[in-house]
Each structure stands twice: as structure tokens, then as C-alpha cells.
Amino acid sequence: MKAQYTAWWHIVVAIIIGGTFGVSVASLVERSAFSMLGAPWFVDVVLVCLGVVVLVLSWQVKQYVDGKRPYIDANRAVLTLVLAKALTLGASILVGWYAGQLLICIPHWEIEYFHEVGIQCAIAAVVCVLDIIAGYVGQHWCTLPPNKGPEHPQIKAQRKMMRSAVTEMQQREQKTI
Template sequence: MKVRRTPWWQYVIGAVLGLLAGMGLALYGEQSGLSLIGTPWVVAGLLAVLGLIVLVLALQVHKYANTDPKKRPHSFINPTVAVNTLVLAKALGLAGAALAGWYVGQILMSVSHIEAPFYHDAIIQCAVTAVVCVADMIIGIIGEWLCQLPPNEGPENPKLAEAKRRQEVAKAYREQ
């Protein structure tokens, strides 16, 4: 199974869709009188904890994958845990982008009412949560990178490719 890195444009699409949804929610709240903007503080806390958990798991996978097999401790990481960590990192990155857009969209639509205490508090809540979501997106991208396996000793290994190139150059030099 070959897993590819998440392309940059998927993060942009997630952020744009989140932005439009957040703006739409704030606009709907203004028109209907039912305000749904803002976020409880516990959401920012849970998102921060989730990001830290994914980062710790990704660091463990990276440490295990890049340690010489002869020097690895007796405890090992289950391959299922490593794959699940990669999936979590990908999901955290994309969800962080979409949620950051969601909260920024709410901020943009509510900033004209900042003098009202409700909107002022909602904008602060959304700003803090948006910062946490951007941090989660970055942690997801880094976590995805940390879960990469080092190249094996097969034909795609850069060391072997370089050695083969040197052999060919030496052979061509000897034939001259």
C-alpha cells in the first residue's frame, strides 16, 4: 500500500469551503435572529489536546521508523497504530484547515457588530479557536511527514541509485 502526501490544494479547498460555510452561518444568524456564531471554550481546548496527541503519536512513529532495527527497544509499535497515526494526522490537517476557515468566516461577518458585547465575545472565541485550528493543521502536516518511512534498501533508495551511477561512470571510464 502506497500512501501519498496530502496535496497543498486540498488544505486550501478545505479552508475556503469552511470560510464560506462560516460566513453563511453568520449571515443566516443575522437574517433569522437566531445567532449560532461563536464556540464554547472547551472546543478550543479539545482541539489543542487532540493536536498534541497526534503530534506525540507521530513523533513516536518517526522515532521507531528511523531507528536502526538492531538498536530498537524490545517494545515495538504496532503497524496498525502507525497507520492510524498517519490517518489521524491527515484528518487533523484537513479538519484544521476547514475549521479555521469556518471560524474566520464567522469573524469576518461579525466584525461589523463588534461594539455589541455578544459579538465581541463571539469574535474573541472564534479567533482563539481559529488559531488553535491553524496550529492543528500545521501539526497534521508535520505529523504526516513524521509518519513517512525511510527509503528501503530497494532500487528506489537514493544511496543505491548513487552507487549504481558511480559504477556505470567507472565502467564507462575503464572502457575508454
């Protein structure tokens, strides 16, 4: 099995999707009597903690790959990679969400309520950008060397060499007959 990194354009698409929803909801809320969503401080704390957890787990996988750690469970390494990918895409959507709300707040910046919500969204967007970076770095740290299974380049080369040797022997036998 070969895992692939999150493509850069997936991140851009997720930001655009989140931004579209953020602008839509914020503009709808702006025209109604409801309050805007914003981002309470504990959301930022949770997002920072998620980024740190992904980096710590990914670093452990990197230590194993570099030979500085004797053993790591392969399932744990794969799950860490999945977590890093999920953080990258989830934070991308949230960047768009908070940036969309921030765009609606900017024209009304002089009003205290919009000013507070805008600052909350700006901080949350920055934290989400840091999470995107943490998730992307985590994905690269979770690259395991290929095992000596059938997909390993050395094994493929050996198999190819054996096939060519067998084919060569068969051709020699046919010539002698």
C-alpha cells in the same frame, strides 16, 4: 502501498469550503433571531488535545524510523498517519468556518455579543491553524522507510540486474548454438 501527504491545495480548498459555510451560516443567523454559533472554550481545549495526541503518536513513529525505538506496529504507524491527515483537513475546514463567522462579526464589533463571538472564533481559528501545522508535521514524522518487499528500490534494482543477467546469458547461449 504508498501513502501521500496532504497537498497544500487540499488545505486551501478545505479552508475556502469551511469559510463559505461559516459566512453563509453567520450571515443567515445575523439576519434572524437566532444566536451565532461561536466556539465555546472546551472546543479549543479538545482541538489542542487532538493536536498534542497526533504529535505524540507521530513522534513515536519518528523515533522508530530513526532507530531509537526497537519496534512499532505497522498498523499503528498507518493509523497515526491517517489521524494526522484527518486532523490537517478537519482543522482546515474549521479554520474557514471560524474565520467566516469572524468576518461577519467584525462590522458589528462594538456590540458586546458580536465582540465575544468574534474573540471566540478568532481563538478557535488560531487553535485550528496550530492543528493544521501539527497534522502536517505528524504526516512527515510518519514516513516509514520502505520494507524489503517488492516495492523497495534495492529489490527493484536487484530484480532488474538479474533480468539483464538472464537475458545476457540467453543471448550467449543462442550465439553458441
